[in-house]
Amino acid sequence: MSKPTATAAATDRAPATDRERTARKAGLASFIGTTVEWYDFYIYSTASALVLGKIFFGGGGGGTTGALEAFGSLWLGFLARPIGGIVFGHLGDRIGRKKTLVTTLLMMGIATTLIGLLPGYDEVGVAAPIALVLLRMVQGIAVGGEWGGAVLIASEHAPKGKALSFGAFAQQGSPAGSILATGMFALLTQLPDDDFDAWGWRVPFLFSAVMVVIGLVVRLKVEESPEFARLRDEKRVAKVPLRELVTRHPGTLALGVLASSIGIAATYFITTFVLSWSTGSLGMERSTMLNVLLVYSVIQFFTQPFGVLLADRFGPRRTVAALLSLNFALVPVMYACVSTTQPVIVGLGICLLGITGAMNYAILAGLLAAAFPISVRYTGISLSYQLCSALIGGTAPLVGEWLLRSTGGSIVPVVIYQMALVAVSLICSLALLKRSREA
Numbered sequence: 469m470s471k472p473t474a475t476a477a478a479t480d481r482a483p484a485t486d487r488e489r490t491a492r493k494a495g496l497a498s499f500i501g502t503t504v505e506w507y508d509f510y511i512y513s514t515a516s517a518l519v520l521g522k523i524f525f526g527g528g529g530g531g532t533t534g535a536l537e538a539f540g541s542l543w544l545g546f547l548a549r550p551i552g553g554i555v556f557g558h559l560g561d562r563i564g565r566k567k568t569l570v571t572t573l574l575m576m577g578i579a580t581t582l583i584g585l586l587p588g589y590d591e592v593g594v595a596a597p598i599a600l601v602l603l604r605m606v607q608g609i610a611v612g613g614e615w616g617g618a619v620l621i622a623s624e625h626a627p628k629g630k631a632l633s634f635g636a637f638a639q640q641g642s643p644a645g646s647i648l649a650t651g652m653f654a655l656l657t658q659l660p661d662d663d664f665d666a667w668g669w670r671v672p673f674l675f676s677a678v679m680v681v682i683g684l685v686v687r688l689k690v691e692e693s694p695e696f697a698r699l700r701d702e703k704r705v706a707k708v709p710l711r712e713l714v715t716r717h718p719g720t721l722a723l724g725v726l727a728s729s730i731g732i733a734a735t736y737f738i739t740t741f742v743l744s745w746s747t748g749s750l751g752m753e754r755s756t757m758l759n760v761l762l763v764y765s766v767i768q769f770f771t772q773p774f775g776v777l778l779a780d781r782f783g784p785r786r787t788v789a790a791l792l793s794l795n796f797a798l799v800p801v802m803y804a805c806v807s808t809t810q811p812v813i814v815g816l817g818i819c820l821l822g823i824t825g826a827m828n829y830a831i832l833a834g835l836l837a838a839a840f841p842i843s844v845r846y847t848g849i850s851l852s853y854q855l856c857s858a859l860i861g862g863t864a865p866l867v868g869e870w871l872l873r874s875t876g877g878s879i880v881p882v883v884i885y886q887m888a889l890v891a892v893s894l895i896c897s898l899a900l901l902k903r904s905r906e907a
Contacts (some may be wrong), residue, residue: 487627490691494625495637497690498618501573502641503648504676504683505614508580509545509607510649511672513736516542517744517865518653518754519669523588524597539866541601542740545608546862552612553854554710557847560617561709564700565624565693565846569617573687576610577680579603584673612857616850619833624693624842632784632834636776639830643769646739648679650765654758695842709847713840717848720839720903724852725859726896729889730795731832732853732861734825737886738764738818741868742806749877750809760815767819768826775827776834784831785901792894795824799887803879828893835897838904860889 512520521538552572560568583603589596618638626634652672659668699705706712713721739761746752779787798821805817833849840848864886871881 491622491625491627491630491634494690494693495622495634497686498622498637499640499644500686501569501683502614502618502638503644504573504641504679505576505611505618506642506645507648507679508576508645508676509611510646510739511580511652511676512545512583512604512607513542513740513865514649514653514743514758515669515672517740517747518657519665520600523665523669524586524600526589537597539740539744539869541597541604543862543866544601545604545611546858548605548608549612549854549857549862550851552609552614553616553850554847555609556613557616557850558709560613560620560846560850561706561844564696565617565621566687566690568613568846569621569687570684572610572614572617573680573683576607576614577676577683579606579610580673580676584670584676612850612854615853616846619837619849620696620846621690621693623834623837624695625691631837632779632831633776635834635837636773636830639833640769640772642735642829643765643772643826646735646765647762647769650739650758650762654755654762657755657758699842704843706843709844710851713844713847713851717840717844720900721848721852723896723900723903724836724839724848725856726892727835727900728832728853728856728893729860729896730792730825730886730893731829732857733864733886733889734795734822734829736861736864737868738822740865741882742818744865744869745872745879746806746809746814749872750807752809752811752814756811757814760811760818763815764818764822768822771823772826772830775830778827779831784835784904785898788828788831788835788897788901789894791824791828792890792897795821795828796887796890796894798824799890800883803883807879828897832897835900835904839900 516538520541524541525537556568556572559571580603583600586599586603587596615638618641619635622637623631623635649672652675653669656668656671657664743754743757743761746757747754775787775791778791802817802821805813805820808814836849836852837845867885868882871885872879875881
């Protein structure tokens with residue numbers, strides 16, 4: 469076995485205060501980077517519910533026209549995420565977390581900015597949706613490689629016994645990105661409809677260029693993960709991480725995919741399907757609904773970390789079981805509240821359901837990271853999360869819209885489907901925790 473390099477050795481000898489400072493810097497970089505990535509990803513989700521159908525798919529007048537096509541393009545971004553998980557998981561497990569994360573951030577920022585510059589269907593015909601779909605897939609590949617690395621750059625820098633808590637830094641990027649995305653659209657929907665459709669919807673996409681610069685400045689200052697540096701120094705890096713993952717850890721991978729189900733799908737049920745349903749079938753004003761979702765995102769941001777605090781206090785197993793059981797019971801409550809179309813009641817229903825799901829989502833990152841050995845950890849957690857995103861999370865608005873239309877507007881099948889995903893997540897999360905070092 470080779471001797472550790474200066475970097476890894478210095479990390480081992482560093483005073484506790486220095487290690488904690490480095491860990492906090494890594495956590496902050498993880499949070500800022502994922503905020504930028506999720507902002508970029510979420511503005512597409514919001515735009516697909518509000519405007520992309522008529523701009524890029526020849527939807528013309530609006531209503532629900534073009535909604536299925538727009539949600540289909542949304543799903544293609546999710547379909548590309550496992551590709552990003554495989555490619556960047558391989559690179560992250562082979563050459564390191566930091567370099568990989570810089571690449572994914574640049575890819576996402578460039579693709580998002582270009583979407584904001586695309587001509588619509590009326591200008592260039594079928595070339596418009598083709599270009600949109602291609603850029604959406606680049607977004608998917610980028611975020612597919614981003615999430616796993618962001619979780620690991622934080623959790624692998626964490627002080628002993630704090631990996632679960634530090635993994636939650638990356639999870640905070642989701643509500644933060646949602647706040648920024650929803651806030652931007654809530655502000656821009658105050659424009660006259662013609663102005664919003666002509667240029668207003670493009671502003672959030674173009675603003676991505678500024679956010680990516682900020683993210684890069686922070687991320688470039690972070691050191692490589694000490695756990696990966698040690699693995700590399702000891703020459704124990706996997707030659708083909710994907711092959712090792714699927715041959716030695718297939719059960720853990722399958723459980724990781726299914727355990728992530730509602731943690732990923734819930735966001736898109738609320739911010740995309742419910743937004744489309746409430747402003748389409750139920751006739752709510754889109755600016756009102758966006759304000760409701762903005763308030764929810766802010767509440768989610770502040771309540772989500774309590775998930776890991778509860779897990780530290782009562783243990784991940786009991787916390788996950790309690791949160792998901794409550795979430796299961798609250799699914800029909802949320803849809804009943806939204807159906808009233810009263811903004812306060814709608815917001816209450818969304819918050820009741822969303823907070824329990826968000827607290828479980830905070831635990832998910834550390835739960836997945838703890839389940840895989842370090843040699844395939846980047847690939848393992850990335851593929852778990854991104855396969856779930858492609859097969860379950862990203863299809864949530866599409867399946868919801870199809871169920872709604874095929875049953876003549878009944879919301880009951882959507883409620884049943886979402887409850888089924890909660891049940892699957894609960895069963896598989898508890899099974900995964902049996903294999904976990906955090907259980």
